[in-house]
Amino acid sequence: MRIDALDQENVRSPFQRVLRIVFRDKAGLVGVLLFGIVLFSAIFAPYIAPHHPLEQNLRISRQVPAWQEGGDWEHPLGTDNLGRDMLSRIIYGSRVSLTVGFFGVLISMSLGMILGLVAGYVGGRTDNIIMGIANLFLAIPYLLLVVVVAAVLGRSLINVIMIFGFTNAPLFVRITRGEVLRIRKSGYVESATSIGARPGRIIFQHILPNLIGPLLTVATFEMSGMIFYEAGLGFLGLSVPPGVPSWGNMLAAGRQYIQFSPWIAAFPGLAIVFTSLGMNLLGDWLRDVLDPKMRRSA
Amino acid sequence: MSGTAERQPMLQVTNLKKYFPIKTGVFSRTTGYVKAVDDVSFDIYPGETFALVGESGCGKSTTGRTILRLQNATGGQVIFKGEDVYAATGDRMRVLRKDMQIVFQDPYSALNPRMTIGAAIREIMRVHGMATGNELHEKAERVLETCGLQRHHASRYPHEFSGGQRQRVVIARALALNPSLIVADEPISALDVSIQSQIINLLEDLQDEFDLTFLFISHDLSVVKHMAERVGVMYLGKLVEVAGKRELYENPLHPYSQALLSAIPVSDPARRQERIILKGDVPSPANPPSGCPFHTRCPYAMDVCRSVVPRLRRTDSGRHVACHLIHPPEQHNGDLSTVETRIAH
Numbered sequence: 001m002r003i004d005a006l007d008q009e010n011v012r013s014p015f016q017r018v019l020r021i022v023f024r025d026k027a028g029l030v031g032v033l034l035f036g037i038v039l040f041s042a043i044f045a046p047y048i049a050p051h052h053p054l055e056q057n058l059r060i061s062r063q064v065p066a067w068q069e070g071g072d073w074e075h076p077l078g079t080d081n082l083g084r085d086m087l088s089r090i091i092y093g094s095r096v097s098l099t100v101g102f103f104g105v106l107i108s109m110s111l112g113m114i115l116g117l118v119a120g121y122v123g124g125r126t127d128n129i130i131m132g133i134a135n136l137f138l139a140i141p142y143l144l145l146v147v148v149v150a151a152v153l154g155r156s157l158i159n160v161i162m163i164f165g166f167t168n169a170p171l172f173v174r175i176t177r178g179e180v181l182r183i184r185k186s187g188y189v190e191s192a193t194s195i196g197a198r199p200g201r202i203i204f205q206h207i208l209p210n211l212i213g214p215l216l217t218v219a220t221f222e223m224s225g226m227i228f229y230e231a232g233l234g235f236l237g238l239s240v241p242p243g244v245p246s247w248g249n250m251l252a253a254g255r256q257y258i259q260f261s262p263w264i265a266a267f268p269g270l271a272i273v274f275t276s277l278g279m280n281l282l283g284d285w286l287r288d289v290l291d292p293k294m295r296r297s298a
Numbered sequence: 299m300s301g302t303a304e305r306q307p308m309l310q311v312t313n314l315k316k317y318f319p320i321k322t323g324v325f326s327r328t329t330g331y332v333k334a335v336d337d338v339s340f341d342i343y344p345g346e347t348f349a350l351v352g353e354s355g356c357g358k359s360t361t362g363r364t365i366l367r368l369q370n371a372t373g374g375q376v377i378f379k380g381e382d383v384y385a386a387t388g389d390r391m392r393v394l395r396k397d398m399q400i401v402f403q404d405p406y407s408a409l410n411p412r413m414t415i416g417a418a419i420r421e422i423m424r425v426h427g428m429a430t431g432n433e434l435h436e437k438a439e440r441v442l443e444t445c446g447l448q449r450h451h452a453s454r455y456p457h458e459f460s461g462g463q464r465q466r467v468v469i470a471r472a473l474a475l476n477p478s479l480i481v482a483d484e485p486i487s488a489l490d491v492s493i494q495s496q497i498i499n500l501l502e503d504l505q506d507e508f509d510l511t512f513l514f515i516s517h518d519l520s521v522v523k524h525m526a527e528r529v530g531v532m533y534l535g536k537l538v539e540v541a542g543k544r545e546l547y548e549n550p551l552h553p554y555s556q557a558l559l560s561a562i563p564v565s566d567p568a569r570r571q572e573r574i575i576l577k578g579d580v581p582s583p584a585n586p587p588s589g590c591p592f593h594t595r596c597p598y599a600m601d602v603c604r605s606v607v608p609r610l611r612r613t614d615s616g617r618h619v620a621c622h623l624i625h626p627p628e629q630h631n632g633d634l635s636t637v638e639t640r641i642a643h
Contacts, residue, residue: 188407188409191400191471192421194368194400195426196391206410206413
């Protein structure tokens with residue numbers, strides 16, 4: 001029966017095969033859906049948000065969510081202390097989170113991949129120097145760095161992204177270097193050497209394709225981590241300026257009203273939780289999908 | 299080597315050495331060397347199968363890899379078809395590499411999991427500009443067929459194959475460039491016994507068909523007996539005996555060869571074979587014994603064995619043995635260093 005299922009899989013179109021992979025793993029499906037929702041709201045925020053996120057209306061400040069006594073569907077998730085629409089702010093907040101996560105990972109992954117490749121492939125003294133610097137970076141407490149940068153350069157999205165990008169790069173350097181060392185020792189790289197393939201071919205044909213899987217998986221987990229930490233920084237007032245709607249900022253603002261208007265802090269909190277959860281599930285799923293053993297040739 | 303003396307050797311290995319430094323401490327000081335291959339010399343003639351045997355860790359794989367320059371030798375010379383492999387650079391080296399290929403022991407790690415096997419074979423043909431476009435696909439599929447696989451297998455990934463099939467792919471890849479020398483580094487030891495004979499037969503068929511020369515590295519003496527024409531026995535990085543297969547199996551001269559060959563299981567229970575059991579373990583190659591490396595375990599060890607390193611010398615029957623029993627040190631005429639060492643002890 002198992003063999004039948006595999007045979008049928010071969011007959012299907014590529015699109016059907018992708019669908020099959022998505023539905024085979026229920027947790028992965030949840031991850032993809034959650035991430036899809038966040039991505040969608042970040043991209044189309046102006047079209048789906050019912051109000052402008054900064055539009056204040058003090059007469060309806062701290063209005064309860066729609067399903068409670070005294071709420072209305074004009075503001076489905078209620079309003080915050082300044083009467084701004086919670087739903088719209090959460091939708092716009094996803095932009096900050098995803099931007100930090102995406103670009104932070106992009107910077108740290110590209111940096112880490114290049115340095116890790118060089119360290120692992122060249123080896124020797126170059127390897128020692130690169131790994132030394134990477135370990136030095138790992139030793140810097142990022143929170144301290146954030147406080148210093150926020151104090152000196154001011155609070156901005158770019159600063160947060162840069163700090164996350166640089167402080168996380170050593171992790172990618174280590175993973176890349178380890179993988180490169182492992183792959184270099186494998187028979188297929190040796191046999192490529194033994195036929196006289198040039199280093200460029202070995203790196204691009206053999207090492208990189210085998211690196212991408214583990215790196216992308218780590219990248220997803222890291223992105224989830226960065227979104228989480230960005231919210232933490234926002235809560236401490238060290239991330240984006242207070243005017244920008246971000247989940248961390250909203251959480252911080254809701255803190256003082258948590259006793260009587262808990263929804264102001266609860267909804268951004270839930271947004272953070274579900275985004276992180278979604279990305280972690282997505283990471284698990286990616287690890288399986290990117291494994292060539294799961295792939296069937298057509 | 300009587301029958302092959304008039305022919306020009308295809309591969310001449312002379313005093314090949316490969317030492318791995320042992321690094322200790324924070325500053326990675328080199329505190330010693332593991333002499334994985336120590337002063338190994340042998341010739342391989344066109345069309346023959348030369349086997350290197352020995353227990354694990356004796357340096358036979360390292361010998362094969364240093365010959366192909368997959369690892370650089372510490373010393374010595376490798377001449378392939380009249381050309382010094384270690385003197386060749388850049389493009390010249392690529393031309394040489396095309397002519398000598400390796401088949402690895404582990405077919406599971408020898409193939410890139412993200413490349414179809416067709417792509418893997420096409421890649422090496424492309425590196426050497428052997429064909430383009432449709433011709434490339436055609437050639438790759440034909441090589442697969444030669445090695446007992448199907449044409450449509452070209453579009454499959456390595457994980458879809460069994461160990462034996464993978465080894466066929468690895469052999470096909472080695473064969474794709476029409477090499478004249480193939481270093482087979484324990485090509486069957488990772489395989490099931492039932493598959494081993496298939497791969498051995500494949501190698502033999504290919505040897506006949508393409509006029510290949512093999513350097514066959516193995517610890518399986520029965521397989522070597524089946525495959526090889528000449529055999530080199532290695533112990534602790536040194537070649538202790540080189541002889542034709544028949545001479546070696548019928549009358550091993552070196553005490554280590556004798557012990558090694560007595561370990562081959564005999565299928566006839568009525569025929570009891572005298573098994574030579576060696577005492578102790580193989581000494582560490584990082585700290586090899588003085589004199590003959592085998593003297594710590596040799597049942598015939600003499601005083602001279604503890605101090606003088608026996609060299610691989612030709613016997614009257616044309617074989618090569620490194621043992622003081624066969625070549626008493628008194629015969630080392632004019633070798634002052636040897637004499638001095640003896641006096642010192």
